[in-house]
Amino acid sequence: MARMAFGSGKDWLLLALVAGLSVGLWLWPTGFEERLPADALQVKATVTAVDNAHVRQYGLVREGEQRVTAVPVSGPFAGRPVVADNILVGKLEMDKLFAPGDTALLVLSLRGGDIVSAVAQDHWRLSLQGQLLGLFALSLIAYAGMVGVKAVVSFVFTALLLWKVLVPATLAGVDPMLCVLGVVAALMAAIVFLVGGVNRRSLAAYLGALGGVGVTCLLSLATAPGFALPGSVKPFAETLLYTGYAHLDLGRLFLATICLGASGAIMDVAMDVAASQSEVAAHQPGVGRLALCLSGLRVGRVVVGTMATTLLLAYCGGSLALLMVVMAQGVPLVNVATMPHVAAEIANTLVGSFGLVTAAPLTAAAGALLLAKGRQG
Secondary structure, three states: HHHHHHHHHHHHHHHHHHHHHHHHHHHHHOOOOOHHHOOOOEEEEEEEEEEEEEEEEEOOEEEEEEEEEEEOOOOOOOOOEEEEEEEEHHHHHOOOOOOOOOOEEEEEEEEEOOOEEEEEOOOOOOOOHHHHHHHHHHHHHHHHHHHHHHHHHHHHHHHHHHEEEEEEEEOOOOOHHHHHHHHHHHHHHHHHHHHOOOOOHHHHHHHHHHHHHHHHHHHHHHHHHHHOHHHHHOHHHHHHOEEEEEOOOOOHHHHHHHHHHHHHHHHHHHHHHHHHHHHHHHHOOOOOHHOOOOOOOOOOOHHHHHHHHHHHHHHHHHHHHHHHHHHHHHHHHHHHHHHOOOOOOOOHHHHHHHHHHHHHHHHHHHHHHHHOOOOOO
């Protein structure tokens, strides 16, 4: 029982390896750090006063400049009042107004060690984000024990792999589809074998998930001409071109996001099927490969049915405002379905769902071969 609770030596070795890789990724430079101004300092500050004399209201939007007086709470200028600019550009999703008592992120421009200008970048959210992340980790560990610890490590490793490897590699010109496939293969291996243990069950789940992601990528490439979607359909994709990366293939980048977005759900399906097969094999040691495969297929049908709806809800949640706009304007359903932004979410949902449908039987077949004791029936 203790071995099952704390894992084998291989599990501990893998945990140490992934934790070490996470530390290495944290320290690994992306190559884009030099783009940050060397004479800029970011500090947390408390807003003490605001001046809205130069803020102009045009209906729902505001333009102009808000003057913010704030006192940094850390760094070399802690306790010293600083007057910062808050530029309003007339976009609700980008503009923010500060009030006395707010906590802000200030970017200080320095010259000779003195402040020459300051910008109120945004509201300070790192404290709340850190608290929620810590509460999430503690809750996960309290509920799942050692498995929770492994899940937290895999969570951190995944975030660092995406930020430190996927993003800079894609910016450097590596093919987005190949880059996503490589990163997804690595992170799925870390997550599946960390959480599930280094065993045949995890291997079956990994093989099934890898096959499902592969099918998703192939289908996204096959359906791309039919959808005829511009790669700039995703938020900030066009902005990327104007920041010195006009050489990037936004179309390939969009297809890569389909594979990346579906990979988590595909991995869940694969692990569910493999775990159920492992339990059947443990309680019925004499079960044959065919019976174990059929058992996995039956579980997979139920899991896929709910997980496909999960994808639909996830993508609709991100586009709810758009759907409300087109309904409020009385746009015909045919027009709505062919709008680039809506069609992109439809492609995400349907192509990703094919990955789910194929991951379940692939995992069932792999689990039957790896977990059964060799009987055919």
